[in-house]
Amino acid sequence: MAQLYSSMKPTPMLKDELDIVIPTIRNLDFLEMWRPFFEQYHLIIVQDGDPSRTINIPKGFDYELYNRNDINRILGPKSSCISFKDSACRCFGYMVSKKKYIYTIDDDCFVAKDPSGKEINALEQHIKNLLTPSTPHFFNTLYDPYGDGADFVRGYPFSMREGAITAVSHGLWLNIPDYDAPTQLVKPLERNSRKFDNAHLFLNDEEINAYVLLIGLVFVVICRYVDAVMTIPKGTLFPMCGMNLAFDRELIGPAMYFGLMGDGQPIGRYDDMWAGWCVKVICDHMGWGVKTGLPYIWHSKASNPFVNLRKEYNGIFWQEEAIPFFQSLTLPKECTSVQQCYMELAKLVKEKLGKMDPYFIKLADGMVTWIEAWEELNSPDGIEAKAPNGKDE
Ligand SMILES: O=c1ccn([C@@H]2O[C@H](COP(=O)(O)OP(=O)(O)O[C@H]3OC[C@H](O)[C@H](O)[C@H]3O)[C@@H](O)[C@H]2O)c(=O)[nH]1
Numbered sequence: 001m002a003q004l005y006s007s008m009k010p011t012p013m014l015k016d017e018l019d020i021v022i023p024t025i026r027n028l029d030f031l032e033m034w035r036p037f038f039e040q041y042h043l044i045i046v047q048d049g050d051p052s053r054t055i056n057i058p059k060g061f062d063y064e065l066y067n068r069n070d071i072n073r074i075l076g077p078k079s080s081c082i083s084f085k086d087s088a089c090r091c092f093g094y095m096v097s098k099k100k101y102i103y104t105i106d107d108d109c110f111v112a113k114d115p116s117g118k119e120i121n122a123l124e125q126h127i128k129n130l131l132t133p134s135t136p137h138f139f140n141t142l143y144d145p146y147g148d149g150a151d152f153v154r155g156y157p158f159s160m161r162e163g164a165i166t167a168v169s170h171g172l173w174l175n176i177p178d179y180d181a182p183t184q185l186v187k188p189l190e191r192n193s194r195k196f197d198n199a200h201l202f203l204n205d206e207e208i209n210a211y212v213l214l215i216g217l218v219f220v221v222i223c224r225y226v227d228a229v230m231t232i233p234k235g236t237l238f239p240m241c242g243m244n245l246a247f248d249r250e251l252i253g254p255a256m257y258f259g260l261m262g263d264g265q266p267i268g269r270y271d272d273m274w275a276g277w278c279v280k281v282i283c284d285h286m287g288w289g290v291k292t293g294l295p296y297i298w299h300s301k302a303s304n305p306f307v308n309l310r311k312e313y314n315g316i317f318w319q320e321e322a323i324p325f326f327q328s329l330t331l332p333k334e335c336t337s338v339q340q341c342y343m344e345l346a347k348l349v350k351e352k353l354g355k356m357d358p359y360f361i362k363l364a365d366g367m368v369t370w371i372e373a374w375e376e377l378n379s380p381d382g383i384e385a386k387a388p389n390g391k392d393e
């Protein structure tokens, strides 16, 4: 009978069209909490740091595991474009995947609960976001018009209600928000929480009220479960976080390069930011949409703000020049593919940002190498990158 029930499990959406990419330096016990939502999908695990370390992966998951030796073996000299000792290494997983969609999640992100206490299937919400259109060209004030219980508001032009293809779905986080180091340092206790329902485990209502009052006096605690999905308007950049992110790999994958970060680089923790700026200007050029908002995950680890400050310092400084560069650039209309847009972007980065710091010359070269490697692995007669499938029965 159990066999019958297990075979009756509904087939999850895009089961064979989506890979889950996880960058990691840890054991992957967090997958146990995601098992109901992830078990039927294929995982691509990018093991960072010491390749001789064994990563513990819970049984029953279908995965391929790549460490630094695999990256070097598969890409050869082009492996120089893949970061080492930074979560930026995750983009190798995007490159070796053969699926149409990617979902990437950090290994310290767990299943969150919505205000009703229901567990959030983040992957399902990302898939809904990607499979419904976006509205980058005219803002709908009632948020995502394609979401349940919403629609276009009065005055929204009917000629624009078909919307645009959605290329990216950017999810958010409860508990530890993705703050930069200076913000983390000045707000060490700030949590992004639904409400104090966990406190009920230990305290009665009066005690909770006193606790909330105390916290309210000492720190502004923001309760920020916002039940909304929005399209980021065309012409507007955004700080893309790689912690809980999904995208249409066949559309925008070649632009999802997470840059040169970590070991041997003067910058870290700007991997997803760099990718987000490049992706957004290319989506704007191609007329595609980028959504942000639901789903939430529960982010459990606050990384060390002092270590983060050292990694982010140059990024905090350089972004004041880099962002106006992205805001002001126009890609030529001759750029009709993402690869062409990206190569043009690399040229402009070298020309314009290379003056600010030689790092950007190296980064621009990394962008070109990334596209060359992408083409090598993804062209019809490309090299086969498969690692042995690690499925444990
Ligand atoms: O050298 C490394 C360090 C970490 N990872 C993996 O990357 C994921 C994020 O790491 P962690 O949760 O420790 O850092 P956070 O500060 O929370 O990360 C945020 O800021 C940096 C990135 O932009 C990241 O996406 C953000 O979430 C985790 O899976 C680690 O195992 C790594 O591969 N190499």
Ligand SMILES: [Mn+2]
Binding pocket: 106, 108, 299, 300, 301, 302, 303
């Ligand atoms: Mn984290």
